[in-house]
Amino acid sequence: MIDETDFSKLTLDNFLDRVSSRTPTPGGGSVTAAVGALAGALSRMVVAYTKIPEEGVALPTLQCLPQWLQRTDELFRALITKDAQVYSELCAVQKNATSPSTHALCVAQQNAASVALEVAALASNALASLDEVKGALNPRLASDVGIAAVLFEAVAKAAAYTVFVNIQCISDESLRNRIKIEVREVVGHARDHSESIQDTIRPLLQTDVDLGR
Secondary structure, three states: OOOOOOHHHOOHHHHHHHHHOOOOOOOHHHHHHHHHHHHHHHHHHHHHOOOOOOOOOOHHHHHHHHHHHHHHHHHHHHHHHHHHHHHHHHHHHHHHOOOOOOHHHHHHHHHHHHHHHHHHHHHHHHHHHHHHHHHHOOHHHHHHHHHHHHHHHHHHHHHHHHHHHOOOOOOOHHHHHHHHHHHHHHHHHHHHHHHHHHHHHHHHOOOOOOOOO
């Protein structure tokens, strides 16, 4: 029997149906993590079809990358459900909150923001690793590398929205601003590595078309 409380165990059809239904979870945060898991799985496939060179700058990273990407994939899958759990807890607190600034509500929103920030950072770190070995990856799978890069960057950007919506109640303006700065840095880091990867694979696809920055 399928454990319907663990969204990563649902079939794709069931997950999509749950997302489209009039229920609070899974929502945008879970969808973002699911896209991250897809990008991670695609990256693992590319690496599996890549011959590890005997020497070179990318050698140490390539040797560790299969295990690291597997762990990244597992974390994204877990975050699909974790996001739904913290959002469900947030909804429960909202129902009982006496005001929009109660301590319990702020804690619940910060927990939701923390999960989203974890998703963004995971995507950004994955892009950094792919960027480091981009020149050594199987050139026949250049399009798959590009797709993974675009999806990881989108994950970082999408997760930022979840962060921003959940830090509005933080009364400490300096803390709120620090979180905003951290999010922007993570998204910028992801964007830079994604663009670097795409600049590398574009000639392999025999195109100079810039799809936009």
